[in-house]
């Protein structure tokens with residue numbers, strides 16, 4: 592049996608590597624390394640894929656979040672609600688703009704932000720005159736590839752006049768009913784970091800929206816706040832472009848992306864059947880389909896399982912061992928242990944095992960048997 596990889600980019604490259612190389616060669620020949628034709632072609636393909644009107648590619652998933660917040664005019668004095676159970680980037684960009692991340696605990700089944708708690712936290716903030724903060728925006732995260740509950744979140748946002756940014760860094764390709772992730776609210780952002788569901792060979796990201804005015808701002812922010820031309824600067828922006836080379840690579844990877852998603856869905860089903868009753872899986876609501884950025888479950892027997900996986904050389908990972916409100920980087924926010932009990936408990940018991948399209952039947956069997964043996 593071949594070594595089990597956590598994410599297997601080598602096998603993917605052995606299948607489409609030649610097409611990727613030709614695609615890279617074409618860019619080297621035409622020489623348009625910045626905003627070349629592949630960038631616009633990719634934006635069109637992504638827009639078709641998620642059925643969003645506009646797609647603005649950019650330099651990373653982090654910059655996508657930053658640019659979206661900038662386009663919504665978020666800054667000092669603004670409160671932005673988000674989950675404490677995510678990658679640091681989601682909340683980091685809020686603080687970088689001088690706004691304040693206000694955390695809201697997660698749902699214990701889906702691990703996504705809990706809309707009921709969201710409304711409670713907004714109400715509390717509105718009652719607290721001393722905070723000096725104005726509620727402006729929510730960033731739900733589609734954790735591990737599972738879309739958050741946007742139907743409820745969008746309603747709450749409307750009631751309190753908030754913008755919503757879907758952090759879909761892990762969920763491109765997922766579905767909520769008949770809607771695609773990256774198109775579930777006012778604006779959505781994704782990442783093409785190599786290990787994400789659709790990864791390039793470096794950093795890259797994109798912002799999706801159906802709002803014409805917002806998209807015009809995003810295009811301007813992507814190139815230093817340009818106006819009519821690049822030496823006409825109408826606002827502050829960033830250098831946020833995606834390299835043409837990365838777009839060329841992504842165009843090739845997009846061809847097999849749907850098939851890769853299907854393969855992962857099948858593996859997830861196998862895991863769920865064979866490990867049923869042993870661990871508590873992330874709950875996928877009816878009509879939702881995950882992009883399976885991670886296959887994750889919680890278990891009070893985590894260390895025992897990890898030991899078994901370790902002995903059998905099966906890669907595994909803890910996403911995320913420490914919720915954001917307990918990170919030193921956010922100590923200024925004065926949160927303490929116990930503030931978000933669900934996020935804390937999930938962080939203490941969560942585990943992810945390999946899920947990628949190139950796992951063989953034999954490997955899947957080996958992984959599940961090893962998992963089962965941890966309980967004997």
Ligand SMILES: *Cc1c(COP(=O)(O)O)cnc(C)c1O
Nearest residue numbers: 651652653678680681760782784
């Ligand atoms: C990966 C990730 C990001 C950041 O994306 P980069 O492309 O690495 O900058 C943001 N949010 C979440 C939830 C992520 O998983």
